[in-house]
Amino acid sequence: MxxxxxxxxxxxxxxxxxxxxxxxxxxxxxxxxxxLRHERPIAWHQHPDSGRGFWSLTRFDDxxxxxxxxxxxxxxxxxxxxxxxxxxxxIGIRSMISTDPPKxxxxxxIVNRGFTPRMVAKAEDSVRRRAREIVDAVAPRGEIEFVSxxxxxxxxxxxxxxxxxxxxxxxxxxxxxxxxxAGGDAEYGGTKESLVQAGHELRDYGLWLGRSRLEHPQEDxxxxxxxxxxxxxALPPEDLGPFILLLIAAGxxxxxxxxxxxxWALTTFPDEKRRWLDDLEGHAATAAEEIVRWASxxxxxxxxxxxxxxxxxxxMRKGEKVAMWYVSANRDETHFEDPYRFDITREPNHQGGFGxxxxxxxxxxHLARREVVVMMRELLRRLPDIEATGKPEKLRSNFIHGIKxxxxxxxxx
Ligand code: HEM
Numbered sequence: 001m002x003x004x005x006x007x008x009x010x011x012x013x014x015x016x017x018x019x020x021x022x023x024x025x026x027x028x029x030x031x032x033x034x035x036l037r038h039e040r041p042i043a044w045h046q047h048p049d050s051g052r053g054f055w056s057l058t059r060f061d062d063x064x065x066x067x068x069x070x071x072x073x074x075x076x077x078x079x080x081x082x083x084x085x086x087x088x089x090x091i092g093i094r095s096m097i098s099t100d101p102p103k104x105x106x107x108x109x110i111v112n113r114g115f116t117p118r119m120v121a122k123a124e125d126s127v128r129r130r131a132r133e134i135v136d137a138v139a140p141r142g143e144i145e146f147v148s149x150x151x152x153x154x155x156x157x158x159x160x161x162x163x164x165x166x167x168x169x170x171x172x173x174x175x176x177x178x179x180x181x182a183g184g185d186a187e188y189g190g191t192k193e194s195l196v197q198a199g200h201e202l203r204d205y206g207l208w209l210g211r212s213r214l215e216h217p218q219e220d221x222x223x224x225x226x227x228x229x230x231x232x233x234a235l236p237p238e239d240l241g242p243f244i245l246l247l248i249a250a251g252x253x254x255x256x257x258x259x260x261x262x263x264w265a266l267t268t269f270p271d272e273k274r275r276w277l278d279d280l281e282g283h284a285a286t287a288a289e290e291i292v293r294w295a296s297x298x299x300x301x302x303x304x305x306x307x308x309x310x311x312x313x314x315x316m317r318k319g320e321k322v323a324m325w326y327v328s329a330n331r332d333e334t335h336f337e338d339p340y341r342f343d344i345t346r347e348p349n350h351q352g353g354f355g356x357x358x359x360x361x362x363x364x365x366h367l368a369r370r371e372v373v374v375m376m377r378e379l380l381r382r383l384p385d386i387e388a389t390g391k392p393e394k395l396r397s398n399f400i401h402g403i404k405x406x407x408x409x410x411x412x413x
Contacts, residue, residue: 004340006333007031013039018056018325019047019081021184021396024299030340033058033328042314045323047081049184054081054302054321055314058328060335060352062312066303066324067358073303073322075360076100080399081302081323082183083192095242097250097360104359110228110235111243111363114162114221120367123162127370130157131378139382142412146388147405151259154375158367159251163244164213164220169205176202177249183397187404190396199245206244207237221247253400254297255368258353259375260392260403261295267388269342276344277384280377287344288372293351294342296327299401301355326352327401386410 009016009031016032017023026032036043037058046053057063066073075098077085096107134153138144156174165173179198182188189195213223225243228235235243266273276283300323307318316322329352331339336351354362362368379386389409395402 003338006034006340009035011035017045017048018299018323019045019049019051019054019398021049021398024398024401025394025396029327030331033325034331037328037332042312049082051082051084051087052321054323055316056323056325058325058332060329060332060356063324063326063329063352064356066311066322067301067356067360070100070359072306072309074100074306075104075301075303077304078321079302080183081300081321082195082399084321085304085319087192087196094238095246097246101359106230107239107243108359108363110225110230111221111247113228114224115363115367119162119221123158123367124370126161127154127158127374130154131374134375135378135382139413143389143407143409145405146263146408147256147260147403150375150379150408151263151403151406152256154259154371155255156252158371159248159364162221162251163209163247164218164222165209165248173202173205173248174252176205177252180245180249181253181397181400183395183399185396185402185404202245202248203241206241206248209244210237210240250362251364251367253402255364255371257297257400257402258292258295258368258372260406261297261401262291262372262376263379263386263408264388264392264403264406265291265294265342270387272342272344273380273387277380280380283344284373284377285369286347286349288369288376289349289351290342290344290346291372291376292353292368293330293336293346293349295401296330296353297401298353299327299397299399300325301360324356326356329356382413383410 007028007030009028011032013035016036041059043056044053045056057066078087079098096104099107131154134150138149156170160170176198178188179194180202182190184190209222210226213226217223222244225235225240276287303322305316305318305320309316333339354365386408388406390407392403393405395404
């Protein structure tokens with residue numbers, strides 16, 4: 001099989017700016033990121049819409065090195081380039097993802113208790129049941145809007161089941177996490193202010209949920225959290241709300257896009273779809289991993305320098321922001337053979353979609369993989385001719401690799 005050549009871009013090196021929200025609406029993003037990776041792998045970018053400038057890391061090895069060196073590349077001052085270190089204090093919401101060890105280690109140990117084998121097994125059952133229900137609901141129709149009717153339905157249901165969010169509150173939480181992570185998309189607010197407002201509402205919701213579980217314990221993560229202790233004391237309220245916010249946002253806004261990109265990839269690579277259909281069970285695990293690599297649902301995570309450092313031959317200063325572009329690392333030709341081939345049997349596949357190591361590696365990676373496997377398998381088993389019938393409508397964001405809408409069709413059953 002011949003190697004698929006790297007895609008091209010019409011942008012010059014200086015015109016490539018992944019900070020720009022509009023950049024991510026283009027069709028040649030992978031060509032543009034390849035240009036950066038080859039010609040200026042560590043680049044300084046100004047944020048044209050919001051926030052100060054920052055360093056962009058585009059090679060897999062650089063992203064991995066920064067992820068592991070948490071003492072230099074701190075998470076404690078915010079996680080996306082749209083915000084600046086001082087915004088973190090203004091927003092006032094510090095969840096585990098925006099802390100460093102040793103506090104991070106303690107918080108993560110607490111939430112790990114919520115992800116016990118028993119909880120995860122329970123979640124697996126509900127992933128299968130929910131995926132069946134989702135396909136039952138659309139199967140007779142033949143034409144659907146895939147994101148609102150399929151891909152966004154499963155993750156919110158699963159994480160809300162696990163955390164213990166009552167059914168009636170879920171549409172509101174879906175709306176809030178959309179607004180929290182909308183980047184610059186006006187459909188969901190699209191400003192720093194709307195982001196901050198959504199964050200506050202989610203944090204308050206988390207606090208309310210926690211308090212109600214103190215009075216009426218259930219078998220869910222919210223109950224585990226309110227009964228957890230840190231340094232011998234109950235988890236303080238200022239940690240509880242953000243914790244619940246993080247789980248709901250992280251569980252919701254990422255997996256949905258993996259599933260949407262998955263359908264788009266199988267539509268644009270019909271041979272891969274046929275291969276998967278020939279052995280649905282056998283290819284499921286490698287196909288799901290490849291979907292996450294291909295999709296890179298989180299475009300980047302941001303860190304902030306705690307000291308002056310010489311990194312990859314570039315002098316960086318304390319306080320500067322650094323973006324780790326997973327979307328580029330996941331197409332790095334020094335790390336992946338034939339990276340522009342969507343290959344459902346790719347092995348090995350040490351993809352960085354869930355992070356590239358270090359203390360913040362995705363807590364929900366196992367759950368997310370199960371959701372992608374079960375949802376795609378259910379779709380292909382029952383609606384084998386399903387395909388996208390139009391291009392994805394993209395989210396205007398430099399953080400979430402989001403698809404807002406994707407028309408799809410299949411033979412009704
Ligand atoms: C395909 C879906 C998903 C992708 C691509 C994804 C990706 C990521 C990435 C890139 C990070 C940050 C890694 C770093 O900074 O080094 C992260 C962290 C995290 N993810 Fe996921 N994630 C997904 C699904 C989920 C799900 C379903 C949950 C549900 C609980 C979840 C919960 C978290 C949490 C709590 C963190 C913070 C971990 C920490 O700070 O220690 N994620 N995820």
